[in-house]
Amino acid sequence: MINLNGTIISSNEVALTNENRAFKYGDGVFETIKIQNNKVVFFEDHYFRLMASMRMLRMKIPMTFTLEFLQEEILKTVKADSxxxxxxxxxxxxxxxxGGLYLPKTNEIDYLIDVTPLEVKLKEVYTIDLFKDFYNYSGLLSTVKTTNRMLNTLASVFAQENDLDxxxxxxxxxxxxxxxxxxxFIVKGAVIKTPALTEGCIKGVIRKKIIEIIExxxxxxxxxxSISPFEIQKADEVFITNAIVGVQSVTNYRKKKFSKEVTQKLQNSLRVMSITGG
Structure with missing residues (x-):
């Protein structure tokens, strides 16, 4: 089901105009959020990241956009699912x-919540490689989850074409x-490294939680x-994090195979944190 500005509708009822700015200019931000047993997982972190992103992009934040309001809107949308x-x-x-061209007619916003049932399965064998056709330029804007994700789309197509995960x-x-x-994240001995935000990575919610656990x-x-691609080859373990899967271990990178011991410990710690709220 879809929640468009507070109204629950089915997906085939959604009508976005040819003036929609997310469509025309990528003029939008988004959060991908997991809901489990009627609980919005780590929502406070998602909410404050969303507020920071909207401020950075000079969007007008409605007075009604409180943490409690958005959480209820998400759960209302979940409740409508049968x-x-x-x-x-x-x-x-x-x-x-x-409205507008590059210059918008207004900084006021609309919002859309799209909810789909989910079954999370971590993969036992998970293979990655480098995407070198285009670069993700470092800088503060790259840390924001905007609706312009062309680089991620092209890299995903490349992964599919080359039998990568x-x-x-x-x-x-x-x-x-x-x-x-x-x-x-890469693990070498007792040291766990992740790219700094100055490298251009997203301020991931699960990234933040895993850093808290490790510290x-x-x-x-x-x-x-900063991490060189050569360090991936030399690592003992590699894992990736996002709001849906939590922590996914990487098993293969080119000819290198990785263990999972540290990754599994972090998976368990994150699972406990998501239940207890930290």
């Missing part, structure tokens, strides 16, 4: 109202940024830094 599922993926998209995106300095649908763990040291 599938009987207990786990859902919600995409909350916020975009400027119709995912691709690693690089920045203009040939440094590792992220994967097509999440953040990336509290006496056995590991976290480094947010």
């Amino acid at each position: 599938s009987g599922n207990t786990t859902f993926r919600a995409r909350l998209t916020v975009y400027r109202k119709d 995912n691709c690693v995106l690089l920045n203009e300095n040939k440094g590792v940024v992220e994967v097509t649908n999440g953040n990336i 509290k763990h006496a056995d590991f040291t976290l480094e947010e830094t």
Whole structure:
């Protein structure tokens, strides 16, 4: 089901005009959110990231856009689903109202919540490689989840054409940024590295949670830094994170195969955190 500005409608009733700015200019931001047993998982983190993104893009935030309001709108949309599922993926998209060219007629917004039943299955064998056709340029705007995701689309097509599960995106300095649908971490001994936000990666909600877990763990040291693709080849373990799968271990990168021991520990810690709320 779809929630368009607070009204529940079926997907075939959605009518976006030819002036829709998310369609014409990618003038929108979105959050992909997991709902489990009628609980919006880590919603506070999603909410504050959304608010920060809207401010950065100079969108006018309605007074009604409180954490409680948006959470209720998501759960209202879930309630309208008749599938009987207990786990859902919600995409909350916020975009400027119709009109204008590059310069919008208004900074006021519309929102759309799209909810679909979800079955999460982590893959036992997960293969990645580099996507080198185009770069994800470092900079603050790259850390925002805008509706302009052409690089991610092209990398996903490349992955499918080459029998890969995912691709690693690089920045203009040939440094590792992220994967097509999440953040990336590499493990070498007791050191766990992930690209710094200055490399151009998304400020992932699960990235944030995993960093919190690692920083509290006496056995590991976290480094947010620049990462060379060669470091992936030398790593003991590699894993990716996003709001839907949580933590997915990578098993294969070119001729290298990785273990999963640390990744599985982090998966378990994240599972507990998602239930207890941290």
